[in-house]
Amino acid sequence: MIEHGILDELRSIVGIGGVRTGEALSLIHPGSDERNLHAGVLVTPGTTEEVAAVLRLCNERGIAVVPHGGRTGLVGGGVSSSGQIVLSLGAMNRILSLSADGAIATVEGGVTLQSLQEAAARVNLSTGIDIASRGSASIAGMISTNAGGMEAFRYGVMRHRVLGLEVALPDGRIMSDMAQVTKSNEGYDLKQLFIGAEGTLGIVTRAVIRLAPADPFTATALVACPAATDAIALFRLLHGSLDLLRAEFMARNYFALASANLGPAALAAFTEAPCYLIVETGAADQRSARSALEDALARAIEQGLVVDAILAQSEKERSEIWNIREDSSVVDRVHPHGHWFDISVPLQALETWLAQFNEGIAAFGPDVRGFVFGHLGDGNLHVGVAGLKVNKDAAKAIVYANLRELGGSFSAEHGVGLDKRQELDAFADPVKLELMHSIKNLLDPNGIMNPGKLLSRKGATPIPGAH
Numbered sequence: 001m002i003e004h005g006i007l008d009e010l011r012s013i014v015g016i017g018g019v020r021t022g023e024a025l026s027l028i029h030p031g032s033d034e035r036n037l038h039a040g041v042l043v044t045p046g047t048t049e050e051v052a053a054v055l056r057l058c059n060e061r062g063i064a065v066v067p068h069g070g071r072t073g074l075v076g077g078g079v080s081s082s083g084q085i086v087l088s089l090g091a092m093n094r095i096l097s098l099s100a101d102g103a104i105a106t107v108e109g110g111v112t113l114q115s116l117q118e119a120a121a122r123v124n125l126s127t128g129i130d131i132a133s134r135g136s137a138s139i140a141g142m143i144s145t146n147a148g149g150m151e152a153f154r155y156g157v158m159r160h161r162v163l164g165l166e167v168a169l170p171d172g173r174i175m176s177d178m179a180q181v182t183k184s185n186e187g188y189d190l191k192q193l194f195i196g197a198e199g200t201l202g203i204v205t206r207a208v209i210r211l212a213p214a215d216p217f218t219a220t221a222l223v224a225c226p227a228a229t230d231a232i233a234l235f236r237l238l239h240g241s242l243d244l245l246r247a248e249f250m251a252r253n254y255f256a257l258a259s260a261n262l263g264p265a266a267l268a269a270f271t272e273a274p275c276y277l278i279v280e281t282g283a284a285d286q287r288s289a290r291s292a293l294e295d296a297l298a299r300a301i302e303q304g305l306v307v308d309a310i311l312a313q314s315e316k317e318r319s320e321i322w323n324i325r326e327d328s329s330v331v332d333r334v335h336p337h338g339h340w341f342d343i344s345v346p347l348q349a350l351e352t353w354l355a356q357f358n359e360g361i362a363a364f365g366p367d368v369r370g371f372v373f374g375h376l377g378d379g380n381l382h383v384g385v386a387g388l389k390v391n392k393d394a395a396k397a398i399v400y401a402n403l404r405e406l407g408g409s410f411s412a413e414h415g416v417g418l419d420k421r422q423e424l425d426a427f428a429d430p431v432k433l434e435l436m437h438s439i440k441n442l443l444d445p446n447g448i449m450n451p452g453k454l455l456s457r458k459g460a461t462p463i464p465g466a467h
Helices: 004-015 022-026 048-061 113-121 139-145 228-241 251-262 286-302 317-328 330-333 347-363 391-399 419-429 430-443
Strands: 020-021 041-043 065-068 086-087 094-101 104-108 163-169 173-179 204-210 217-226 243-251 275-283 308-311 339-344 369-375 382-384
Touching: 004 041, 004 048, 020 022, 048 065, 048 086, 048 163, 048 173, 048 204, 065 113, 065 139, 065 228, 086 339, 094 113, 113 139, 163 243, 204 308, 217 286, 217 317, 228 243, 228 275, 228 286, 228 347, 243 317, 251 317, 251 330, 251 369, 275 286, 275 317, 286 308, 339 391, 347 369, 347 391, 382 391, 391 430
Parallel strands: 041 086, 065 086
Antiparallel strands: 020 041, 094 104, 104 204, 163 173, 163 204, 217 275, 217 308, 243 275, 243 369, 339 382, 369 382
16 A cells, blocks of 8 residues: 555645545446556656656655556556556546647647547548547557557557657656657657557657548448458558558458347358458548549459459448457457457468468367457457356467468557466577567666566565555
């Protein structure tokens, strides 16, 4: 437990309303993991200086700090426990500036992706990145996990959207590298250390984000393909001939379950195939967008790349198609207690990986199901293994089989957090791991920043509340 004297010192920094415990904390939703608020203390600074002061105090007192953004993480990166404090950026949610001419925005870390998307749209720009949890995911959280999403094949992941960063360090210093330009060769690009560091090195308080042109009028289609190789060929065809905005992949088991439970009937009765794509393209006007996509899909059918396709004729139909992909929690509602994985597979190896995964699932027997969907353009797959007869280690064995040899990654866009440290130790190059520990010990020698996440406690001095 945090002593009352420490709580008083925290209140002197952030104000009485900036520290919540007990009943006041119980009113706050823990987010995607019920363990996120187990620390019992939530501190909400309002400025970078307050964040730095809180970290300085905690560093001096040996108190672990767990940073929180929108609490949408899926690998336990925000889990906290008694003796720690949770530091939320929820009050630092201002868009400080947005330049249409420069196509950049300067934001505080607690700004949600949706808020920035809406502000950018007002000047005909976009964030160049989109994820399903856009309404609650914070920019700092997305930076800290190097979030990817549906547009990564077009604009890259969060690392490619960041021009500048301001970071509060564990000892209370503030590193400000708020460049607003792409070319800035001024020595080591230290901001890159904090992108994807999952709050283990410091807390992102402000960022300069590169924006992209707004999407034009769009056309959306649900497409059935005879094989993953055909889906990839279709992706290449559309990417090369049209303005391809999104290409989302769904394997048969996932599509069958999602369409049957989310409807409407027309989608549930759609042609059975090994895999499906949701493709979205853009053009100067709606009629041109639909006509161009329809023509391209007709050519793809002639080439044998497509078995069948449904082209959305209204915004309602578009939303129904996208809901099948975005409401992936339908799997957990139908098959609770499943095991989930977030991997990347090179496109040239996708058919091979899918075949061995399906064989592995079949070997478990009819009571175990496998579900695969994700972002085709970059090979990012979300994989579920559901069934009472399979434990997490058995599921890992088939999901990770030959993954490294195929050139893939065990962690595509969700990060390592608490749940994937074993995988990091097993898959990562030993020298890379050694350097990561060295950087951690240099910047956070007392180990107060999000302890137990991403890296093990190797080489750090244990502190109360750190695990």
